[in-house]
Amino acid sequence: MDFQLIFLSVPLIFIAYKLFNRLRFKLPPGPRPLPVFGNLYDIKPVLVRCFTEWSQQYGPIFSVYLGSHLNVVVNNAALAKEVLKDNDQQLANRNRTKTIEKFSKNGMDLIWSDYGPHYVKVRKLCTLELFSAKRLDALRPIREDEVTSMVESIFKDCSAPENKGKALMLREYLGMMAFLHITRLTFGKRFMNNEGIIDGQGQELKGILNDAIKLGTKKSLAEYLPWFRFLFKAENEALAEHDSRADHFTKKIMEEHTIARKKTGDTKNHFVDALLTLQKQYDLSQDTIIGLLWDMISAGMDTTTITVEWAMAELVRNPRVQKKIQEELDQVVGTERLMTESDISNLPYLQCVIKECFRMHPPTPLMLPHKANANVKIGGYDIPKGATVSVNVWALARDPAVWKDPLEFRPERFFEMDVDMKGTDYRLLPFGSGRRICPGAQLAINLVTSMVGHMLHNFTWTPPAGVRVEDIDMMEQPGTVTYMKTPLEAVPTPRLAAHLFRRVAVGNV
Template sequence: MDLAVIPIAISLLAIVTALVAYLRRRPRLPPGPRPRLLVGNLYDIKPVRFRCFAEWAETYGPIISVWFGSMLNVVVSSSELAREVLKDNDQQLADRFRTRSAARFSRDGKDLIWADYGPHYVTVRKVCNLELFAPKRLEGLRPIREDEVTAMVESIFRDCTLPEKGGKSLLVRNYLSGVAFNNITRLAFGKRFVNSEGVVDEQGMEFKAIGANGIKLGAILSLGEYVPWLRWMYPLDEGAIAKHNARRDRLTKAIMAEHTRARSQSGAKQHFVDALLTLQDKYDLSEDTIMGLLWDMITAGMDTTVITVEWAMAELVKNQRVQKKAQEELDRVVGDRIMTEADFPNLPYLNCVVKEAFRLHPPTPLMLPHKASTDVKLGGYDIPKGSIVHVNVWAIGRDPKVWKEPLEFRPERFQEEDVDIKGHDFRVLPFGAGRRVCPGAQLGINLVASMIGHLLHHFSWDLPEGVKPEDVDMTENPGMITFMHTPLQAVATPRLANPGLYKRVPVEM
């Protein structure tokens, strides 16, 4: 035997051994579409991402890998895998992925929504659960919610009974946006920026402009977000973001100062801003955290309510059987008076309508992105530390393996089986679950139920003349939240004989 062969054989053996060891150590990632060099799957993703991911799940399975540039994103689309993400591995997946703009807006997670899991998050979460969204405080603020919903009813009644508008369709979203805006600003700041005629005051105009500008800046994403070493080619507009933050802070501090002065005179601390300011020392809350929490409530509570109610009304206009059944219950329980939140326990079918709307049309269909703080296993696959994890709650709510006739709007399914929608049943997750479940879930449910209930009790709703149910555009706008692509137009007809039931009785709080 040639002695020269021995070193070669040893080298080959070492290479094979190293290769086997590498293959054993290499993460076993979920399947998914083949990524391209540098950009990954970014240019393969369709604009409505949750629908695109649901289509890919049909090909690759309920857990898939999607590459945003060099960043691994894992998308799960089944209730079993949602449980693994949000319960079984909750702590390891409780961090938050922040884009560069989200990091700037939140001061690197000084708020609640964009904070990583840790001592700060636990403290702020405790403030929300024990102080801001406690049942006693929500009940104390109930008159505000009911006041704003009756203001919406009055506005619709006025417009649909005008001689020149009689029988004409209304743009439903306009009325929903008004009540949602006033409700959340009154709960958070104790201020009503829009009067009963729909006129926005100067401070309200500034408030709306800041909100719109924040959405505009936050929507600017580039390849630099997902390929870190290319960020020098895609710099953030730091000047625009700094100007926006300064403008937002100036308005928020002015309102906080107003409340501090009022509280020193009356001692009242009913609204969220008052509660946070009085709790500042107890929980060691920074000014950045207080302002961040207030804007979290605005961004999380305003559009999501409008979205859910508009989708529900679209389904109810298309499904007259369901609309009439809900109205029969309202007539039987509420009758010739104004509905209140105290009626909810006696309106089981209305509650089923609300649940069905959240099942079919969750306002944040992919939830907000979670991030793995350590290596973790999901569905038998390896999820490396730093991976971004999404739960496709839109796909889960339409899973034919879980739901009979999943695309049909049939509230009766929730009469047949009681399903919790606040994070305990992983088949319907409009508010998430686990450590990052939305602390304002009950507030959101109450407001959605109140708005739908009043709309159905006071009015009958029909499609415009010549429009068939199948003509209603039930597609979604692209984005993190799911507005209807084409705003709903419908004809409202008053159903109650007493015109006094359409009058708003203002509540000052």
């Protein structure tokens, strides 16, 4: 009987709270929520498309309830500026679900920490130490090693007699490259030998990452209905087990590097050595070091694979653009050597292509959620303390009021208009803006540009036999980060001499 009373009282509490907020605040309009569940049953799987449609119905700012939690979504550049600049400090907190609490060590990392002294400290560490121009340049050999390794792998597979003229699934190559690159930067290990076999530690890491993806993409009702969390015992246990497994793995890696440094006195440029040597200077707890290392993994792996796959899909669909990049590469780099990152500054059209890809396919299209730490006004509406604010970056970059022919993949637009994509221009925000801007933006731009440049310099890419370019599926997969729903398949035809398709291998740096 007591349980029934509690169960019946929950909707009444929700209704009373909602009525109180309506009387007290002028909230943005939006779809009518149900008691307890809010708008969970109205939301379509690909959130960014769903929210863009709702913005056309309810206006550029609207309210949506995830369970009983108020989420405000803004969908144009002017409102994005109000969120990310005018009210930046008041909207710089994070809304952490139970899953994210575990992944982020209760917000002791960077990505999911609330704005305050801890965030300022770790942000300074990332800006001045981990992602400094000096360190990024020192780590460049690893990037070029892994990019050329990927190209070599593609060449071997497409040159095999049984594969002649056959399409390859690009995500497999991009995903492996991203895994090896970010684990070398973060943990200082490649986890794979020269025969392409991943060692035991690498297999353990891949298992942890696969579990994280399953836990992160499986949206449990417990995340939105905290009153009923006790009903989800199995999910809670799986989360605890994953956290323990990731902790054990990371501590073992940290211990190995500590022992190696004591033996040799040599500090490498990768992140685990940097964090351990800077631990006392920045007063970092072990939880913060572990949280930061996993931030790097989560932020640097999927997003790279996603962005390059979308870029290649657009280039397969637009052979005119592909040919124009190749002409620029042949003129600047030639056909007798490999492209390097130092060539990028002399490849303006390639840079425009990358910018156009980030415009049309931002890897985190809704940005990570901002949480109000005070009552603020956005677009003339009240945003109560504790509400979440999401910036629809996907909609901003496809706004016909700002962009001419926004659905057309046309890199030349960036020769015609000066648009920055590192947080100062609210028309294009693939890395966010303000206090929560991604500190690794330049690393991401360098890596994505290098990958696409190498793929186009070394190969010409065409659709599989019998597939028209207009039939390539350009729908997003549901999730915080948006993979292509259907993995891209394309046929690579080598353009350069066979001896150039070799990995430029380096050791740990």
